[in-house]
Structure formats: C-alpha cells, structure tokens
Amino acid sequence: MDNIKNYVQQHKQRFIDELIELLKIPSVSADSAYSQDVINTADAVKASLEKAGCDKVELCETPGYPIVYGEKIIDPNLPTVLVYGHYDVQPPDPVDLWTSPPFEPVIRKTELHPEGAIFARGACDDKGQMYMHVKALEYMVQNNALPCNVKFMIEGEEEVGSPSLAWFVERNQEKLANDVILISDTGMISNQQPSITTGLRGLSYVEVEVTGPNRDLHSGLYGGAVANPINILAKMIAQLHDENNHITIPGFYDKVEELTREERDEMAKAPFSLDAYKKALDIEDVYGETDYTTNERNSIRPTLDVNGIWGGYTGEGAKTVIASKAFAKISMRLVPDQDWNEITELFTKHFTSIAPKGVTVKVKPHHGGQAYVTPIDSIGYRAAAAAYEESFGIKPIPVRSGGSIPIVALFEKELKSKTIMMGFGLDSDAIHSPNEHYGIFNYMKGIETIPLFYKHFTEMSK
Amino acid sequence: MDNIKNYVQQHKQRFIDELIELLKIPSVSADSAYSQDVINTADAVKASLEKAGCDKVELCETPGYPIVYGEKIIDPNLPTVLVYGHYDVQPPDPVDLWTSPPFEPVIRKTELHPEGAIFARGACDDKGQMYMHVKALEYMVQNNALPCNVKFMIEGEEEVGSPSLAWFVERNQEKLANDVILISDTGMISNQQPSITTGLRGLSYVEVEVTGPNRDLHSGLYGGAVANPINILAKMIAQLHDENNHITIPGFYDKVEELTREERDEMAKAPFSLDAYKKALDIEDVYGETDYTTNERNSIRPTLDVNGIWGGYTGEGAKTVIASKAFAKISMRLVPDQDWNEITELFTKHFTSIAPKGVTVKVKPHHGGQAYVTPIDSIGYRAAAAAYEESFGIKPIPVRSGGSIPIVALFEKELKSKTIMMGFGLDSDAIHSPNEHYGIFNYMKGIETIPLFYKHFTEMSK
Numbered sequence: 001m002d003n004i005k006n007y008v009q010q011h012k013q014r015f016i017d018e019l020i021e022l023l024k025i026p027s028v029s030a031d032s033a034y035s036q037d038v039i040n041t042a043d044a045v046k047a048s049l050e051k052a053g054c055d056k057v058e059l060c061e062t063p064g065y066p067i068v069y070g071e072k073i074i075d076p077n078l079p080t081v082l083v084y085g086h087y088d089v090q091p092p093d094p095v096d097l098w099t100s101p102p103f104e105p106v107i108r109k110t111e112l113h114p115e116g117a118i119f120a121r122g123a124c125d126d127k128g129q130m131y132m133h134v135k136a137l138e139y140m141v142q143n144n145a146l147p148c149n150v151k152f153m154i155e156g157e158e159e160v161g162s163p164s165l166a167w168f169v170e171r172n173q174e175k176l177a178n179d180v181i182l183i184s185d186t187g188m189i190s191n192q193q194p195s196i197t198t199g200l201r202g203l204s205y206v207e208v209e210v211t212g213p214n215r216d217l218h219s220g221l222y223g224g225a226v227a228n229p230i231n232i233l234a235k236m237i238a239q240l241h242d243e244n245n246h247i248t249i250p251g252f253y254d255k256v257e258e259l260t261r262e263e264r265d266e267m268a269k270a271p272f273s274l275d276a277y278k279k280a281l282d283i284e285d286v287y288g289e290t291d292y293t294t295n296e297r298n299s300i301r302p303t304l305d306v307n308g309i310w311g312g313y314t315g316e317g318a319k320t321v322i323a324s325k326a327f328a329k330i331s332m333r334l335v336p337d338q339d340w341n342e343i344t345e346l347f348t349k350h351f352t353s354i355a356p357k358g359v360t361v362k363v364k365p366h367h368g369g370q371a372y373v374t375p376i377d378s379i380g381y382r383a384a385a386a387a388y389e390e391s392f393g394i395k396p397i398p399v400r401s402g403g404s405i406p407i408v409a410l411f412e413k414e415l416k417s418k419t420i421m422m423g424f425g426l427d428s429d430a431i432h433s434p435n436e437h438y439g440i441f442n443y444m445k446g447i448e449t450i451p452l453f454y455k456h457f458t459e460m461s462k
Numbered sequence: 463m464d465n466i467k468n469y470v471q472q473h474k475q476r477f478i479d480e481l482i483e484l485l486k487i488p489s490v491s492a493d494s495a496y497s498q499d500v501i502n503t504a505d506a507v508k509a510s511l512e513k514a515g516c517d518k519v520e521l522c523e524t525p526g527y528p529i530v531y532g533e534k535i536i537d538p539n540l541p542t543v544l545v546y547g548h549y550d551v552q553p554p555d556p557v558d559l560w561t562s563p564p565f566e567p568v569i570r571k572t573e574l575h576p577e578g579a580i581f582a583r584g585a586c587d588d589k590g591q592m593y594m595h596v597k598a599l600e601y602m603v604q605n606n607a608l609p610c611n612v613k614f615m616i617e618g619e620e621e622v623g624s625p626s627l628a629w630f631v632e633r634n635q636e637k638l639a640n641d642v643i644l645i646s647d648t649g650m651i652s653n654q655q656p657s658i659t660t661g662l663r664g665l666s667y668v669e670v671e672v673t674g675p676n677r678d679l680h681s682g683l684y685g686g687a688v689a690n691p692i693n694i695l696a697k698m699i700a701q702l703h704d705e706n707n708h709i710t711i712p713g714f715y716d717k718v719e720e721l722t723r724e725e726r727d728e729m730a731k732a733p734f735s736l737d738a739y740k741k742a743l744d745i746e747d748v749y750g751e752t753d754y755t756t757n758e759r760n761s762i763r764p765t766l767d768v769n770g771i772w773g774g775y776t777g778e779g780a781k782t783v784i785a786s787k788a789f790a791k792i793s794m795r796l797v798p799d800q801d802w803n804e805i806t807e808l809f810t811k812h813f814t815s816i817a818p819k820g821v822t823v824k825v826k827p828h829h830g831g832q833a834y835v836t837p838i839d840s841i842g843y844r845a846a847a848a849a850y851e852e853s854f855g856i857k858p859i860p861v862r863s864g865g866s867i868p869i870v871a872l873f874e875k876e877l878k879s880k881t882i883m884m885g886f887g888l889d890s891d892a893i894h895s896p897n898e899h900y901g902i903f904n905y906m907k908g909i910e911t912i913p914l915f916y917k918h919f920t921e922m923s924k
Binding site: 029030031032090091093094097159160161187201203205207212213214215216217218219220221222223224225226227228230231233234235237238239241281282283284285286287288289294295297298301302303305306307308309310311312313314315316317318319320321322323326327328329331333356357358359360366367401402403404427430431432433434435 | 491492493494552553555556559621622623649663665667669674675676677678679680681682683684685686687688689690692693695696697699700701703743744745746747748749750751756757759760763764765767768769770771772773774775776777778779780781782783784785788789790791793795818819820821822828829863864865866889892893894895896897
C-alpha cells in the first residue's frame with residue numbers, strides 16, 4: 001500500500017502529462033470527420049499498453065474502429081482480470097460553451113477539486129479512467145506486484161453504442177476468457193464517500209423523422225391548412241408522457257422490475273440533498289414520474305428523453321416557413337428485464353400509430369443495450385469493496401446508476417463472467433457536456449486503488 | 463395596349479437579363495453576413511430607377527437598410543401612384559434542396575410555365591415583381607404614356623418585418639403623399655384566371671427559449687429526474703392547439719371577425735380542387751381547424767405555426783445528452799381586428815404561464831403587422847380590375863390571402879390611402895422555399911398590365 005502511494009507520488013507529473021497527450025487527440029466516434037483521430041488514439045493506447053508491460057498487444061480489426069487488445073499472462077492457473085474501457089469520446093459541441101478548447105487540456109482548480117482537475121473532452125469519460133488501469137499495470141509490473149493475469153480490451157465505439165464489440169466478443173471468447181471484468185466508466189458519490197455502481201440502465205436510441213408537405217412552404221399561404229411537421233412532432237413527443245410523467249407507449253412497463261418497499265427504503269439511505277442537487281443545476285424544482293424520488297427516477301425507473309430536435313429555420317432572424325420535415329433523436333433508459341430490441345419495436349409501433357394523416361413518420365433505431373445488475377455477494381464486488389476501503393479508509397456504498405454501458409449484459413452472456421464497475425468520476429465532472437473534467441485526486445486515487453483490487457481478488461479467489 | 467405589347471416583346475430579352483443581374487446579388491436581410499450585398503442591391507435598384515426615367519432618385523438612410531426613393535412628377539394636379547416593393551430576399555436555406563444555386567439564376571420550363579421561369583431566390587418575391595414596375599415606368603416614359611405622377615419606395619427589410627419602414631413613413635408623409643399605393647408582392651389564381659388580393663393576414667413572430675439545468679447533462683445520470691427543456695418545449699407547443707386545432711391562448715379569438723354564411727359561400731365559389739392541392743403537396747390529407755375549409759383556414763382564420771425548432775444534439779450519430787436549452791421560432795397569422803402587439807402580449811403571457819417548475823422561459827418578439835382588407839368598390843380596386851381584364855381578357859377575382867405584408871395597415875394609417883395588391887406570382891412559385899421561380903409569362907404580363915392600371919386610375923380619378 002505504501003509502495004503504490006509512493007510510486008504514484010513519484011510519477012504523478014508524468015502520469016498527468018501522458019494523459020494530457022492522449023486527451024489532445026479528438027477521437028469523436030460519432031462524427032466521421034474525426035475518423036483518422038480515432039484511429040490515431042487506438043495507436044496511442046496500443047503503445048501505452050506495450051510500454052506499461054503487456055506481453056502481447058494488438059489492434060484487432062472490426063467492421064468499425066479497431067479494438068486494442070493487450071495481455072500479460074503470468075500463470076495460467078491464476079485468475080484473470082479483463083479490463084474494459086473505451087478510447088473514443090463524445091462530440092464536444094456546443095463548443096462555444098467550453099471555457100477552454102475541448103481538445104487542449106488545461107488544469108484548473110474547482111470547489112470539488114482543490115488539487116486541480118484536467119479539463120478536456122474525454123478527461124473522465126473514459127480516457128482518464130481507462131488510463132488509470134494502464135498506469136496501475138505499469139506499477140504492478142515495475143514492482144513485481146502483479147498477482148494474477150490481466151487482459152485489456154479497449155474499444156473505440158462506446159459513445160455510438162459499441163456496434164462492433166458484440167461482433168468481436170462473439171468471435172474471441174477464448175482469447176477474452178476471464179474470471180472478472182473490470183470497468184472504470186462510472187462515478188462515485190464524492191471524494192470522501194466512494195461508491196461502486198451495481199446497476200446500469202439499458203438503452204434504446206432512435207431517430208425520428210416527420211414529413212409533411214413535399215417542400216418547404218410559405219407559412220402565410222399554407223399556415224393553418226396543412227399539417228406542420230414541427231407542430232406535429234411536438235404534439236407526438238408530448239403524447240409520449242401522461243400527466244404523471246408515465247411513458248404512454250403500450251407495453252413499455254410490462255417487464256419493469258418493481259422494487260419492494262424494503263429495497264426502496266434501503267436505497268433512500270444513500271446520502272442525498274435535494275436542495276444541493278437543485279442548486280447545482282440551478283433549477284427551481286425537479287421534474288419526473290409521480291410517486292418516485294429523484295434517486296429512484298434516475299436509477300430504477302425507465303425514462304424517455306429527447307436528446308436533440310431540429311426542423312425549419314434555425315438561423316438568425318425570422319423566416320416564415322412551414323418546413324417539409326422535422327427530426328428528433330430520442331433515447332429511452334431501460335431497467336432490468338426490459339429488452340431493448342422489444343422496447344425499440346414498441347416505440348416504433350406506437351410513434352407511427354399516433355401520427356395524424358397528412359404526415360409520414362420514419363423511425364430509425366440507432367443502437368441500444370440491456371440493463372444490468374451486479375450481485376454484491378460476488379467475489380468481484382467484495383474485492384472491489386475491500387480495495388476502496390483500504391485506499392479511501394471508508395467502506396464504499398453500492399449504488400444503482402441511471403447510465404448505460406450497453407455491453408455489460410453482453411459480457412455476461414458471452415463471457416459468463418461478472419462485471420465490476422469501479423468508477424472514480426464525480427457527477428459534477430460534466431461528462432457529455434461542455435467543460436468535462438477529471439480530478440487529479442480521482443485519477444491518482446484510481447491508480448492506487450486498482451492494484452488493491454487485483455490483490456484482494458486473487459486472494460479471495462484461492 | 464398594342465404599343466405596350468410590342469414594346470415588351472421587343473425588349474423581352476433585355477428585361478430578363480436585367481432582372482437576372484439583380485437576382486445574382488444575395489440580398490438576404492435576415493443574415494448580417496450578407497449586409498454588403500443588401501446595400502449593393504439598393505444601389506442597383508437606384509440606378510435602375512434613374513435609367514427608367516425617374517427625375518429624382520435617392521437612397522434614404524434609416525436605422526437599418528436604406529430605402530430607395532424615386533419619383534417622376536409630371537403635374538401636381540394629376541393623381542399620384544406610390545409603388546412599394548422590396549429588394550431584400552428570404553434566406554436561401556436549405557441550400558442543398560435547390561436544383562441550381564439560389565443566386566445563379568437559370569431559366570427552366572415547368573408544367574405551369576411552358577415559356578420558362580427564372581429560378582433564383584427573390585425571382586418572384588419580390589425582385590421580379592418589383593422590377594416589373596421599373597420596366598413599366600420605362601415603357602411609359604419612353605412612349606409618352608405616363609398619365610399621372612409616380613413615386614417609388616423600395617425597401618430592404620421586408621423579409622425581417624420592415625423594422626425601419628414605419629420610422630421612415632412617419633417622417634416623410636409629405637414626400638410620400640399619394641392617391642393610391644400599388645404593390646406587386648402577392649399571387650394570382652393561375653395564368654388563365656387572374657385575381658387581386660383584397661385581404662392580408664397580420665403577423666406576430668416570436669422566438670422562445672426554454673432553459674432547464676444550467677448545463678448540458680448526461681441523459682443516463684439525469685434522465686427522468688429533471689425537466690428536459692426539449693420535452694417541455696414540445697409539450698408547451700402541443701398545448702397551444704386543442705383537439706379541434708383551435709388555438710388555446712386565452713383571448714386570442716376575442717377580436718376575430720367572424721364572416722357571415724353568405725360571405726363564406728361567396729368565397730367558396732373560387733375555383734379550388736382539394737385533390738389537386740393534396741397532390742401538389744404530396745400529402746394524404748389536409749389538417750387544420752375543425753369546421754373550416756382549406757381556403758378559409760388559410761385566409762379568414764388566424765393560425766399558429768412553428769417555423770423553426772432546435773435544441774440538443776443534432777449532428778451525425780447519437781449523443782445521450784439532456785440539453786440545457788431548447789428554442790423555437792413561432793409565428794401567428796392574424797385576421798382583421800386582431801392587434802399584433804396585443805396578440806404578442808397574450809402569447810407571451812400564456813406561454814410563460816404554461817411552463818412547469820424546473821424550467822424558465824423567455825419570449826422574444828421578433829416583429830409583426832396588422833391584417834388588412836381592401837374595399838372592392840374603391841377607385842384603386844376598380845382600376846386594377848379593369849387593367850387585368852384588358853390585359854388577360856378575363857375579369858380578375860378578388861381573393862383574401864393568408865400571407866402578410868405587415869406595412870399595408872401602416873400605410874393606411876400614416877398616408878391615408880388605400881393599397882392595391884396587383885400580384886402576378888403563382889402559389890407554386892415556391893417563394894420562401896428552395897427552387898423559387900417566376901414565370902417569364904408572368905413577368906411580361908405584369909409589365910403589360912401595370913401601365914393599364916395607371917391609365918384607368920387616372921381616368922377614374924377625374
């Protein structure tokens with residue numbers, strides 16, 4: 001324990017500098033304009049794994065961006081940890097809301113990060129958190145402290161729904177064989193109170209297109225006489241929730257797991273201040289499904305949100321036009337037992353059925369993933385809890401998160417092993433938003449904690 | 463009559479070439495990137511009036527773009543016609559839907575324009591229709607056929623609501639004194655059946671902004687727990703119409719003039735094919751206020767349409783974000799007796815009131831104008847009707863249009879004279895849309911018909 005603390009302290013500046021170099025490459029997987037940058041990032045991750053001490057590192061081709069695979073096998077009889085992470089990042093827009101450019105990392109202090117935080121797209125999600133594992137390996141190799149085998153699988157399409165990962169995992173079950181999967185791509189309650197994510201929501205992401213007249217029309221001449229695709233789209237979106245903010249898609253809740261009163265009471269014990277939450281977001285009140293608390297709404301309940309909408313004239317000034325088409329990107333967060341393919345079908349059927357005559361509707365499924373729950377009595381969870389306790393001096397709390405890492409359910413299905421989500425980010429790190437950042441404290445604490453997981457997991461597996 | 467026909471035939475190619483030069487200048491008043499082009503267009507219009515025979519032409523400065531003023535006073539005792547038009551154009555976007563670039567005019571034949579039509583932004587609205595008056599003056603001056611005085615007032619801000627025109631008119635009542643105002647900025651039923659617009663709808667144009675959380679959020683972590691500004695905006699827009707497509711803003715209909723059954727029956731006599739209308743727009747059905755016909759919905763009834771909407775991620779691929787803000791541009795077409803300032807206030811009050819806690823709403827009024835009706839027993843209307851009948855060989859039909867020329871009501875108030883709307887465009891000319899065009903037949907017929915109006919108006923005024 002002292003060893004790792006000392007090592008991290010000694011190499012702190014280099015660890016930060018290396019991460020900053022990685023963050024400078026704009027690996028935006030959603031936008032094909034950045035495709036060369038995404039590939040360059042894969043190369044950089046490959047080089048870093050070689051340098052950290054992996055024996056075998058390769059770029060595995062897929063139908064999409066390559067997956068970086070690395071391994072260090074010290075003894076086939078020892079357990080194997082498979083580390084999963086991603087080297088791609090979310091699009092940085094709206095770019096004008098960033099205080100400093102998204103791909104020119106800078107360190108600034110914040111209220112929650114008095115030691116400073118690195119501001120850059122991907123700082124927390126997921127380059128910073130993924131790179132902790134690379135540096136933890138470096139420590140273990142340099143100090144003869146690696147107690148088991150390790151494999152890395154770092155992909156470049158997580159932010160667009162991992163379309164190639166299932167393809168890769170299905171074809172490489174032996175290569176990826178492991179005893180536990182370790183991911184740092186989630187958050188914890190605070191730097192004083194670590195937590196481990198034990199549940200993830202599933203996801204169905206679709207794009208809808210509403211077409212009215214076959215061309216843009218003058219709103220003076222046609223206004224009021226034809227279906228305006230924007231008004232209709234607004235009306236259709238509004239109909240997706242009822243007055244209690246329940247989702248109205250028939251069958252949507254059929255398979256939703258209802259938690260017992262006891263389970264909900266247990267959840268309610270996690271520290272949470274509604275006032276602080278509202279203040280942090282600068283909102284007068286929260287908003288959501290009747291009869292559920294804020295923490296329930298964003299973890300154990302499925303949701304439907306419009307992530308983007310556009311149509312008609314959106315430039316400077318005024319244009320009196322009735323657009324021919326209007327569009328929206330809509331995502332649904334799902335909970336255990338909801339199947340994302342089934343939900344996508346239910347959505348498509350319902351959304352198409354509520355369109356009035358005079359418009360036509362297309363629904364294009366983007367991607368999706370199943371929800372997941374980690375059992376807290378598993379060796380993996382217990383090892384992670386012990387690692388946090390040793391590193392932070394306080395027991396971590398298990399929490400169910402609202403986010404989705406769609407491939408976790410896939411891993412369980414294909415690789416028959418449990419996933420442990422050791423996240424070190426904070427909610428306030430603004431992932432997917434302008435000014436994303438990752439605390440220096442969190443980055444260093446992650447590098448310290450990971451080798452302890454290896455130690456406890458190996459011991460508990462004996 | 464033969465004279466003018468011959469003159470137009472003889473100079474046809476030059477008339478077309480001159481208009482094409484004017485259409486090449488992208489005078490988009492809504493976008494400040496084009497401001498020099500707007501000014502260059504004013505210069506070109508000024509030069510054309512000088513060349514056509516005006517004695518005095520000037521660029522009148524305003525708080526916005528200059529107004530081109532020109533006059534030819536032949537005898538203070540004779541009547542004076544004031545020609546109004548505009549040299550600015552609508553933004554050309556979506557540019558990728560244009561068959562040829564919007565500011566590189568080309569002539570193509572269409573089903574309705576077998577002689578060919580000029581395709582360019584502004585071809586019909588309003589450079590083409592405005593320039594007919596310049597060429598009609600040229601004919602009258604060249605052939606000693608000008609029977610009265612003429613003044614021109616051509617502005618450059620019509621497409622953004624004429625913010626400087628009221629300022630100018632109020633300060634120049636004597637300069638602009640006239641007996642009748644003549645505008646060609648509307649359409650007619652068909653090339654075989656001319657019509658004169660006797661009613662215009664008013665307009666209130668606003669932009670709304672809905673703000674939720676103070677930054678973009680990850681939809682996994684916050685989805686379902688905070689008000690999503692896009693969902694809320696959609697819901698608020700949906701609430702602006704009830705199930706009968708009546709507008710729900712309290713007080714909105716209070717001053718709406720209800721037409722009698724007789725008046726509505728008279729209107730219904732205008733030739734109209736609902737099947738042809740649906741076919742032309744490629745829609746399965748029309749859509750609008752219950753208990754009104756299509757022609758009533760777009761002329762004698764007020765309407766509310768979203769002209770543009772945007773928020774969140776609208777790029778390629780998927781981004782799981784809850785946007786901090788969502789926006790829409792909304793316009794309301796108004797009918798006689800509705801005051802646009804009052805309607806803008808009613809909208810603002812109502813829209814703000816329906817916002818749930820958790821979001822804040824801003825409403826920014828863009829511009830507006832009052833509705834207008836021209837009496838068909840006025841000298842101006844009768845002179846125009848006689849001119850069309852002489853030129854087309856068939857009596858024109860008076861029609862009420864759904865469009866707005868917000869300054870017509872202002873003219874009546876400030877200049878105490880009636881406005882006659884002699885429009886030569888067709889509905890299918892795609893004004894405000896990609897592939898705007900103006901028929902060569904219509905352009906030439908306009909130049910032929912205008913001098914006949916001068917002749918009849920002067921005679922009837924004796």
